[in-house]
Structures are given as structure tokens and as C-alpha cells.
Amino acid sequence: MDLKKLASALIPDDCLIDPAKYEEIYPPRKLPEGAQVTRLAPSPTGFIHLGNLFSALADERVAHTTGGVFYLRIEDTDLKRKVDGAVESVIRSLKYFGIKFDEGAEIESKLNVYGPYYQRRRAEIYRAYAKKLIEQGLAYPCFCTEEELDEVRKEQNAQKLITGYYGKYAKCRNLTEEQIYSNLDAGKPFVIRLKSRGDASVKHTFHDAIKGDITVTENDQDVVLIKSDGIPTYHFAHAIDDHFMRTTLVIRGEEWLSSLPIHIELFNVLGFKQPVYAHTSSLMKTEGETRRKLSKRKDPELSLDYYRSAGYYPEAVVRYLLTILNSNYEEWERKNPQADWREFKFRIDKMSRSGTLFDLDKLSDISRTRISQLSAEECYKFLKGWVDEFGTEADKLHFADESYVIKILNLVMGTGGKKRRKDIERAEQGVRLIDYFFDDTFKPQYAFRFDQKTVNEVLLGFAALYDPSDDNSAWFAKVKSIAAQVGFAAEMGDYKANPAAYGGSVSDIAEILRIAVTGSPNSPDLCTIMGILGKERSIARLNAAVRL
Numbered sequence: 001m002d003l004k005k006l007a008s009a010l011i012p013d014d015c016l017i018d019p020a021k022y023e024e025i026y027p028p029r030k031l032p033e034g035a036q037v038t039r040l041a042p043s044p045t046g047f048i049h050l051g052n053l054f055s056a057l058a059d060e061r062v063a064h065t066t067g068g069v070f071y072l073r074i075e076d077t078d079l080k081r082k083v084d085g086a087v088e089s090v091i092r093s094l095k096y097f098g099i100k101f102d103e104g105a106e107i108e109s110k111l112n113v114y115g116p117y118y119q120r121r122r123a124e125i126y127r128a129y130a131k132k133l134i135e136q137g138l139a140y141p142c143f144c145t146e147e148e149l150d151e152v153r154k155e156q157n158a159q160k161l162i163t164g165y166y167g168k169y170a171k172c173r174n175l176t177e178e179q180i181y182s183n184l185d186a187g188k189p190f191v192i193r194l195k196s197r198g199d200a201s202v203k204h205t206f207h208d209a210i211k212g213d214i215t216v217t218e219n220d221q222d223v224v225l226i227k228s229d230g231i232p233t234y235h236f237a238h239a240i241d242d243h244f245m246r247t248t249l250v251i252r253g254e255e256w257l258s259s260l261p262i263h264i265e266l267f268n269v270l271g272f273k274q275p276v277y278a279h280t281s282s283l284m285k286t287e288g289e290t291r292r293k294l295s296k297r298k299d300p301e302l303s304l305d306y307y308r309s310a311g312y313y314p315e316a317v318v319r320y321l322l323t324i325l326n327s328n329y330e331e332w333e334r335k336n337p338q339a340d341w342r343e344f345k346f347r348i349d350k351m352s353r354s355g356t357l358f359d360l361d362k363l364s365d366i367s368r369t370r371i372s373q374l375s376a377e378e379c380y381k382f383l384k385g386w387v388d389e390f391g392t393e394a395d396k397l398h399f400a401d402e403s404y405v406i407k408i409l410n411l412v413m414g415t416g417g418k419k420r421r422k423d424i425e426r427a428e429q430g431v432r433l434i435d436y437f438f439d440d441t442f443k444p445q446y447a448f449r450f451d452q453k454t455v456n457e458v459l460l461g462f463a464a465l466y467d468p469s470d471d472n473s474a475w476f477a478k479v480k481s482i483a484a485q486v487g488f489a490a491e492m493g494d495y496k497a498n499p500a501a502y503g504g505s506v507s508d509i510a511e512i513l514r515i516a517v518t519g520s521p522n523s524p525d526l527c528t529i530m531g532i533l534g535k536e537r538s539i540a541r542l543n544a545a546v547r548l
């Protein structure tokens, strides 16, 4: 058969260049010895998940600790799954967690010479290579319809055979020249398939950078390379792209292990050097007695948006993922609690080989610890970031007053002193903590434990005495004087010695003031709160709780 003629009949584009030229267009990268080129290659489905961040973190670490490159490639061959804005959302989500690409789709970089980084824009390269494989007798057209393929599948299932297009089931593999041209003349749609030379009874040892030596069976499936609409399959496109984008290390989920034999054969027939593969184990969660993979349908925590909208501290998510990526990370962090996580020496070969347990409680715990260690300015920045995207209009207004909010955070989060608050794991909890400092969100439900007459006397009495320039002890002396004025014990000792002699104690007076000013019997230091609120607002609150 005249294969050159066949290739032109199947792929008539005469503008295609000699595929060998791509070697010049995309020359090997000039990088230091040992530098690794890694990539994240998501489909633009709009759903960016924890698994993506998990791999991206490994990709980014490996590339950046070896002086290499980490790039973003969009695998958009399946248009049905394409969602507008998905690419920006990948970039934004990863950036939120501190992961940046050096080059790739929508990344501004002078390094972008290995693009286009959208597979749909690379059709010519795939077609040029498909054409070459046809000329070499390594690929052929297949005219089987969906119905015919279904029949074959049923027959294979009935005989408990491996399903697929191989051996005697690869009906179009041996079509005669006449049959092919008559199908083409009849306008029958066709796909281009690999003419596999593999033998499924042969096994090889393959070195995976995470899993170590594994056994792989040779591929014998005549997989589709180019679909009937001219678009390549993932298998074909990724092999060509990883070669010409000069990827040295492919980190991807272990669900791709079953396709590895196909990929090995593709690299061979294309004459490309295979990159190193590293298959990450799936993220699992425990459910009762069993473990299962995190699922998109059942587990909201699989989506990266979950962490952003719930307001976990982004670095806590990264640090948590590092603990499950490398088992020695935790110990390193214990020894270097304040060090930047980027200083940790990440090792791909230290990654877990089988199911990685994802523990949201542990992540929350890390988030609480990290938030508790923030300075007021850092805390403000973190909370404001959440507010800008997810907060109410009131939250946005509140956070517009940076110096006021920072003063509040110093007090409520303890960021200004040693007693730091350690129970805030998500931004929203922090944002709600400051609501009562603003009149529009201060909605007190006064629950005084004393008769209103006493309450009024305390409130009005203290309002008359309050002076914002008083220090803590002068302020407290005034609280004591009000206690004495309403027949409460000014000294706790006196009250404890003879409670019946008093209406209450100085601490009850403070509670009345606290409820009036903050709406709650529990709050941080009241004198400081009043100082932050300012004289006018403090006195207005004392007055507002008076009932005649």
C-alpha cells in the first residue's frame, strides 16, 4: 500500500510542516544540570480540586528547588467539559495558595516560547505527527461505528476478555487499500488509531519516581490517536506536548497508571525520550470503619474553592498538604516552626506510595495555629482578602477602616500581646468577632442579671465618670466607685467574706457595663474596648441600655 498517499488522503492539510522541524522550533531548554521541568495539565472544567493542588505543590517544589520550570498546560481536547473562566480560576486558586506558574496558558512570561499552551491550538503538531505515523505504517484509519464497537465490547464481556480494540477485534487494522478508499469515497467518518506492536503477555519493570519499580504489561490496544473531529486524544496529545514542552517529570494521579503502557508505546513510536513519571496516590478519607477516595459528589472539601470560601488560612492548607506529601515535613516544621515552608527540602521519592489519608481536622488545627501566630497586619490582610470576596456589604465597609480594624484585632485576637486567641480556624469566625465594634452590626440582646433600676444607675453613673484618657487602673477605680455607690462590694474580698451584705460585687458592675458596651457578658478587656470605640460611642452604648 502506498502509505504516503494514504496519509495525504486521511490528513490532506498541505500546510503541515515536517514534524522533525518541531525539534528546532521547540529546542531543549537551556537549564542547569538536574533542573526539572514540570507541569500542571488540567482540563478546563472549572472544578479545581485538592488533588490538583497536591500535585501542583509537588510540581512547583521540584521545579523550583532544582532551578527548573513549572508551567500550565490546558488540556481542552474535550470541549464538552469546557467552562468559561476555568483557566483564570486555576491560576487564581493556585496563586491563593502561594503556587505560581513560570510559564503557560494566560501566564505573562517571556519564557512562553513552548506554547501554545492550549491543546486545541496545537492541532497542527498532532496532525503532522499522526500523518507521519500513518506514513510509517504505525497508525491507520478506523471506520468502525459506535454500534460496531459496542457489539465488540459485548462479545468481549460475554467471553470475559479484556475489552478494547486489539488483536482480532481490531477490525480495521487490516483493511485493504480498496476498502479504505471506498470507505473514504463513501464519506464515512473515521478515527486514526495506533497500530500497536505490543504484546499483552509481555511484562516490563518500570521505574516510577514515587511508586518505585512497578511491573507494567505491554500495550496491545490500538488506541485512538485522532478522533473523527480531528482532535487528538489525551494519550496522543500529552506525549507530543510533554516532549515538545520539554517536560522532564510528569507528576499525575495514580488513576493514570492503567494508561501508562499506552504512553510508553506512544513515546517509543514517536521516537521521543520518555519523561520520568511520578504517580501520586489518591487522597482518601475514613468513613466509619472504611477508607475511601475523596469524591467530588460526596465531599465538599475536595474542591479548592471550599477552602477559599470557608476561609481557611491558605498557608495552612499548603503546610498540611506538605505533611502528607513528605512524611518528614512535620518533623522539619517542628524544628523550624517559623521558617518559610519553601525552605523545606521536598523530595519526590519520599512521597507516599499508597492511599494518602486526608484529615480535615488536622488541617483545621494547623489553620488555627497559623492564624493565632499572625501579626495584626497579617491577620487584617488575611481577613480582608476573605471579606472582599465573600463578606457582606457591612463587612466590606468595616474593613475599609484599616487602622480601626487593626486596633480591634490586636485586642480580640491577642495579636498585640502574648495571649493569642487559638480557636479561629476560618476567616469568617474572625470577621464575626469584630462585629460588635461597629454600630450597624451591634445588635445587643441585653441580659442583665440585676434589676433595671440598679442597671440604670450603674450605666448612667459610669457614663458620667468615663474618661478615655484613664489608664486601666483609673478606669477600674471608677468601676469600684460605682459599685460602692449602688451598694455593691468594691473589693472582691469583702464580697466573699459577706455576700449577704451587698447587692453584688465589683465584678457584677463590670458585667453590667460589659453587656451594655459589647452585648455579651464575655469579652476581652473592657477598658481597652471602650478605648477603641471612643468616648462618644462608648457613652452612647451605656445610655442605650438604660430603660426607664
Ligand code: GLU
Binding pocket: 040, 041, 042, 043, 075, 234, 238, 250, 251, 252, 253, 256
Ligand atoms: N488532563 C489530565 C487531567 O485532567 C492531565 C493528566 C496529566 O497530568 O497528565 O487529569
